[in-house]
Amino acid sequence: MTLTIDHVTKRFGTTVALDELTFDVPRGRIFGFLGANGAGKTTTMRVCLGILRADAGEVRWDGTLTTELPRHTWGYLPEERGLYPRMAVLDQLVYFASLYGQPPETARREARHWLARFRIPEYADRRAEELSKGNQQKVQFIAAILHGPDVLLMDEPFTGLDPVNLALLREAFVELRDQGRTILFSTHQMEAAEALCESVAIVDRGRLVAGGTLAELKRTSGARTVRLGVQGETMPAWLGALPGVLAMRPGAGFAEVEIAAGVEPRDVLALVVARGASVTRFEVAEPSLEAIFIERVGRPADDVATLATGAAGDDDAADDDGTGLDRRVIEGAA
Amino acid sequence: MTRRDPLLPNAGIVARREYRDRVRSPLFVASTFILMALALGVALAPIAIRYLDRQTVDTIVVISSDEDLALRTIAVADSIMNQPPPGADPSTWARPYAIERGTDGSAAQAALASGRIDGVISLERNPDGGLAVEYLTYGPADTVRLTNAGFTSMSVGILDWTSSLPPGSQLGQFQTPEFTTRSLSGPTEGGQAVDAVQVASRSFLGTVFIILMFITILIYGMWVATGVATEKSSRVMELMISAASPRQLLLGKVAGIGGAGLTQYAAIAIPAVLVLAFQEPIAGAILGSAGAGLPTGGLTVGLLVAYGAFFLMGFALFAFVYAAVGSFVSRPDDLQTLSLPLSLIAMAGYFSALLVLLDGGGWLARLASFVPPLSPFAMLARLMVSNVQPWEVVLSVAILLASIVLVALFAIRVYATGVLLYGQRPGLRAFIAAGRKG
Numbered sequence: 220m221t222l223t224i225d226h227v228t229k230r231f232g233t234t235v236a237l238d239e240l241t242f243d244v245p246r247g248r249i250f251g252f253l254g255a256n257g258a259g260k261t262t263t264m265r266v267c268l269g270i271l272r273a274d275a276g277e278v279r280w281d282g283t284l285t286t287e288l289p290r291h292t293w294g295y296l297p298e299e300r301g302l303y304p305r306m307a308v309l310d311q312l313v314y315f316a317s318l319y320g321q322p323p324e325t326a327r328r329e330a331r332h333w334l335a336r337f338r339i340p341e342y343a344d345r346r347a348e349e350l351s352k353g354n355q356q357k358v359q360f361i362a363a364i365l366h367g368p369d370v371l372l373m374d375e376p377f378t379g380l381d382p383v384n385l386a387l388l389r390e391a392f393v394e395l396r397d398q399g400r401t402i403l404f405s406t407h408q409m410e411a412a413e414a415l416c417e418s419v420a421i422v423d424r425g426r427l428v429a430g431g432t433l434a435e436l437k438r439t440s441g442a443r444t445v446r447l448g449v450q451g452e453t454m455p456a457w458l459g460a461l462p463g464v465l466a467m468r469p470g471a472g473f474a475e476v477e478i479a480a481g482v483e484p485r486d487v488l489a490l491v492v493a494r495g496a497s498v499t500r501f502e503v504a505e506p507s508l509e510a511i512f513i514e515r516v517g518r519p520a521d522d523v524a525t526l527a528t529g530a531a532g533d534d535d536a537a538d539d540d541g542t543g544l545d546r547r548v549i550e551g552a553a
Numbered sequence: 554m555t556r557r558d559p560l561l562p563n564a565g566i567v568a569r570r571e572y573r574d575r576v577r578s579p580l581f582v583a584s585t586f587i588l589m590a591l592a593l594g595v596a597l598a599p600i601a602i603r604y605l606d607r608q609t610v611d612t613i614v615v616i617s618s619d620e621d622l623a624l625r626t627i628a629v630a631d632s633i634m635n636q637p638p639p640g641a642d643p644s645t646w647a648r649p650y651a652i653e654r655g656t657d658g659s660a661a662q663a664a665l666a667s668g669r670i671d672g673v674i675s676l677e678r679n680p681d682g683g684l685a686v687e688y689l690t691y692g693p694a695d696t697v698r699l700t701n702a703g704f705t706s707m708s709v710g711i712l713d714w715t716s717s718l719p720p721g722s723q724l725g726q727f728q729t730p731e732f733t734t735r736s737l738s739g740p741t742e743g744g745q746a747v748d749a750v751q752v753a754s755r756s757f758l759g760t761v762f763i764i765l766m767f768i769t770i771l772i773y774g775m776w777v778a779t780g781v782a783t784e785k786s787s788r789v790m791e792l793m794i795s796a797a798s799p800r801q802l803l804l805g806k807v808a809g810i811g812g813a814g815l816t817q818y819a820a821i822a823i824p825a826v827l828v829l830a831f832q833e834p835i836a837g838a839i840l841g842s843a844g845a846g847l848p849t850g851g852l853t854v855g856l857l858v859a860y861g862a863f864f865l866m867g868f869a870l871f872a873f874v875y876a877a878v879g880s881f882v883s884r885p886d887d888l889q890t891l892s893l894p895l896s897l898i899a900m901a902g903y904f905s906a907l908l909v910l911l912d913g914g915g916w917l918a919r920l921a922s923f924v925p926p927l928s929p930f931a932m933l934a935r936l937m938v939s940n941v942q943p944w945e946v947v948l949s950v951a952i953l954l955a956s957i958v959l960v961a962l963f964a965i966r967v968y969a970t971g972v973l974l975y976g977q978r979p980g981l982r983a984f985i986a987a988g989r990k991g
Contacts, residue, residue, distance in 0.1 A: 290558070290797070295792070299788040301791055302789055302792075303574075303787070303789055315792060318563050318567075319796055363792075
């Protein structure tokens with residue numbers, strides 16, 4: 220049983236948001252859907268849910284077109300968080316679950332369980348507007364899973380969470396997976412994806428650029444990661460300007476440096492030594508998901524500047540096609 | 554094959570939430586009590602006016618150089634102008650006019666100008682023996698007084714003529730005739746013409762009903778638009794649109810808010826209707842006489858049902874458009890500008906109804922009673938004050954219902970697109986494009 224995204228194409232006016240996008244999500248897996256802002260992640264989820272109609276291609280769950288499946292098959296956490304501000308938390312959780320066909324009493328019991336699980340049972344009768352953003356996000360997560368959907372589509376679920384809540388949410392992901400739920404979540408936070416996912420799909424401008432299990436991707440990647448310690452400097456700025464260095468991030472007393480395919484780690488070491496730096500640590504590591512992303516996409520996932528040029532798959536790119544409708548719009552909603 | 558999204562139970566669940574959300578809000582409760590008090594005030598106003606009016610007596614002075622003619626005129630005017638309404642208790646009923654003899658025309662005019670008296674009937678005999686009667690008022694005279702003065706003039710003329718009959722002619726005592734008016738195109742009830750007093754009552758009630766319908770449709774319509782815009786701006790719509798279909802969401806919202814509106818309407822109308830229904834005994838208790846002729850005497854169950862039905866249909870028609878408009882704005886603040894054209898359309902309906910109420914309306918008003926969105930206003934007004942054939946009502950309702958279905962289908966398409974549309978300036982072109990493409 221898989222979720223199959225099969226050659227899905229979606230255009231907004233002249234902008235191609237999804238371009239023959241194809242990948243499979245195996246049942247009972249946590250699947251990372253990676254891409255920069257505007258790569259087509261939200262559009263893909265909306266096509267899966269039937270909110271948008273694909274111009275071409277199909278999305279199937281266990282062989283059945285998703286547009287034929289009942290709505291309670293899906294649990295959706297949208298990227299844009301929102302609740303009824305003046306409605307009590309428990310009431311709105313029951314309300315959303317009722318729309319998915321769950322009896323109110325069952326929904327109430329389950330909601331209380333999850334509120335306790337997320338350490339906010341005392342907020343059950345509070346208005347949503349009285350909660351912090353992080354707690355509102357947890358409530359919205361509960362709203363997405365309360366009716367026990369087979370497939371969970373989570374759009375940037377970890378954005379804005381503090382480390383404690385992040386850990387709680389990750390635990391919930393694993394628990395739901397162990398119950399047999401299939402979880403597809405989008406993110407541009409590579410660390411989160413690397414920590415949770417068995418498989419990923421990397422999209423760029425509406426096209427699939429890489430997909431498969433993490434192990435496969437790392438094995439086939441030409442990207443390399445070098446952990447480099449330099450005396451007196453944890454993150455020397457000049458390191459990023461060296462030839463062959465794609466990106467770097469801070470580690471515990473060292474810099475983790477992503478180097479381009481074809482560049483040997485020893486060449487980087489030679490350049491560092493030639494610069495007169497005193498090297499305290501040098502270690503060649505498995506490529507990170509971020510390195511793989513950069514290798515395949517050509518830029519980091521959070522590189523907003525690149526998007527400003529108007530990527531073809533940019534959900535946020537305004538493109539008037541002459542109808543008067545801004546193509547940031549999602550048209551063709553069913 | 555596509556996903557089956559039956560209207561129920563989701564539309565019902567959405568409607569229930571919308572209904573509860575509205576009726577539990579402090580603003581709703583406060584506005585209901587205020588409007589209820591206003592409605593009771595309107596219902597009781599005619600009795601209050603009558604009560605206050607009872608305390609004042611209008612003085613009419615009769616001037617004539619012919620003493621006999623003057624006395625005869627006073628007797629006739631008194632019998633006509635001080636005729637008790639049907640059912641009045643003669644022991645408690647007070648005469649509204651004092652008819653007095655005056656001798657000096659100039660003094661009478663000065664008294665009229667100073668407000669000490671309210672009218673002067675001046676009679677002189679012409680050289681040919683006929684009578685010249687003048688009714689003098691300081692400001693514009695009201696219709697009732699003019700009619701009474703004219704009727705008095707005619708009666709005095711007849712009396713004068715009979716007094717010139719040859720001696721020995723046998724004449725009975727002068728009997729003041731009953732005086733009613735009737736319009737051939739006036740309203741009917743059960744196929745029977747409604748009497749003139751009730752026509753006047755219905756004209757008053759029609760104005761109240763049309764104003765009430767106009768205000769409530771605009772207010773409740775804005776509730777719908779604001780509800781949609783708020784869901785969109787708070788981003789809760791992102792969750793809703795995956796949990797329920799646009800059709801379920803839109804119909805549920807319109808039904809829920811419409812239900813809240815009806816609840817408020819019932820809370821306002823039921824006490825007011827009870828006062829109107831028992832107006833006669835209330836008037837009897839306060840005024841000491843039956844309240845015949847009260848301006849709300851023409852109210853019937855049929856008219857109340859007609860009001861309820863046309864209000865519901867009018868609300869549904871406007872509410873779907875308001876919902877579509879609400880789905881197209883990114884912030885509730887933008888609604889004021891975008892809802893202005895809708896308010897203007899409702900005003901057109903309101904004015905077409907006033908046209909009917911003023912003079913029964915010509916062909917234009919008749920046409921308006923078949924053309925949505927004017928028809929809920931215009932047809933209700935026609936039912937109040939003119940003779941409407943059953944086929945006309947059926948045709949008007951059928952066109953209105955068909956329009957509601959078409960508008961709802963269009964609104965659902967706009968809504969489905971609009972609720973996910975952010976960050977652009979909404980315009981008519983985009984609105985129509987969204988409805989076309991869905």
